[in-house]
Amino acid sequence: MNDENLENTPLETHEAQGDTSADTAEDFMTFTITNEDREKYKRLDQYLTESAEGYSRTFLKNLFLKDQICVSDDSPNPDLKIELKKMPAAGTIINILVPPMLPSTALPEDIPLEILFEDEHLVVVNKQAGLVTHPAPGNYTGTLVNAVLFHCHDIQGVGDQKRPGIVHRLDKGTSGIMVIAKTQAAHEGLVLLFSTHDIERFYEALVMRNRCQSYGTIEHPIARDPSNRLKMKAFTSRGKRAVTNYKVLDVFEKHVHMEFKLETGRTHQIRVHTADVLKMPIICDYAYGSPNEQFMKLGPDYKELINGYQYPFLHAKVLGFIHPITNARMRFEVPPPEIFQKVLAYSKLKNDALNDL
Template identity: 40%
Template sequence: MSRLVELEVPLWDRGKRLDAWLAGEMEGISRSRIQQLLEAGAVTLAGGERPKANYRLRGGEKVLVTLPDPVSLEVKPEPIPLDILYEDEDVIVVNKPQGMVVHPAPGNESGTLVNALLYHCGDLSGINGILRPGIVHRLDKDTSGILVAAKNDAAHRGLAAQVKAHSMKRVYLALVHGNISEPCGRIEAPIGRHPVDRQRMAVTAKNSREAITHYRVLEHFDGFTLLEARLETGRTHQIRVHMAFLGHPVVGDLKYGPRRCPFDVPGQLLHAACLGFNHPVRGEYLEFTAPPPQPFLQVLEKLRRQKEGEG
């Protein structure tokens, strides 16, 4: 049966966009899913008004959200090999290869991680709708590394709560342009849609959300720096946008960095190397690591040889 969720807007949230506020309040439901519910008329105010996504909250009003019955998934399972790091009846942890899209979208209806997971698992949680079953957090197509998916709704809610509370450990390796002199740093700069190019994100004060990235320098090269980046928040393209904002874009990132890459690599040299979380059902802490893919390692090896030669 459909489920009705009733929320009251606190006065201190006055002025926020409705879709952004709901995405922050409703665990396990993405902002795009919220926007779909708004378009379908499944979100109403107490008086029956059906607001739009950009409705500005007044504070004190009640918002009613009708979550529809789970629908059968229409995404086709595909026998795509998976690098599985862990699996039980509730969750599955995989090392996503560079170049694989996480979930189906226009232009990428097949060959995605979701297609592969459905074939392997048979079923996933349905909280995030037909096209994103089981997906709690995402990685960009050309970002490799560790990702956890939920096999059922209880696991999805438990994992989503950790993402919302910023308690899920997500650590990346990134090779960036330039030499960063500080050994570590904290980037706090809000991220929203680019005002002109809607396919990009940008550091902006308009229609943006809080974004915080911590970084630590691991190694210096001639013109490049290897970083460890830890996400406190998880906005779209967050590390890529924040590093470009600092003037140190990720190597191979043609969207936010130089149009030409100095190395022959298939995408940005950004890898989700470590993921840690509390099991959403049993409660124990789990942590997983995975090395970068070969193109990333080959670039590092080349840079280290150059550094040794200069020494």
């Protein structure tokens, strides 16, 4: 599965959140090196770690040592010998062969969970940024599933054995609200709600500034990026229907604070729509933006404040749905992570100071 970073995407395909797996077979990932990549990265392992979201540098190094990272036969120079410490020429096509998911089921792990609600049927949590939703190659442990199994001892076998209780996902780097089923009946009911989009979902993000209306709707199909299968791309004539409603909440000198309401839940939907369609990538989104360029525009004060934070400033703040068993209307709202709030507060103070000049 790949995050990385699906925006609350229902379990309808094997494409999720930066923790990609083919589940039953080896999976190919393909990347084409561009001149922009060569300017941005000095080493191939740095490029692959950020491009192949969800896979650690150690995991990728092990694949390289096993000859599972190689130059494609379709590359202009298929006999090129690549090195992890050196970027190959532009146009080079890199193939990564990812081994299949381990057949074993996930194991409980004592990982802290912020629980917003729980009954005998389901549990609602506030997922922290950096936590992968479920086990997959490169992330067999330390996931939300492992944490939930420790907390809820009886959900093993609910839904998919590798992803017990999971009915939707958030990207690894996206924080916010998720609901997990504790019973098979709740699982089936929640999957139906997500598949028919009978879910209330609001997100907020800090986004680089560009010209756009104060509110609007983005309706652009999304499909897998042909040059990088771990990324998505907005297309005009192909892909799955994707609709994102947006509203600008605050306008700052170089960036904006935005709210999003999803009508569909495609992989990386908000991140793709902001970056590809609005040309306004989310701050610190390494897949769809260039944080180094962003910090040059924002200034050294923002770079110091953010201080190496590695995840997009994207937060799933509202989740509302009808309880699949009790039919009670459920609605949860949580504020963004502390670093998000600090940057937002600083931006407002700076804005006020500029307005007072």
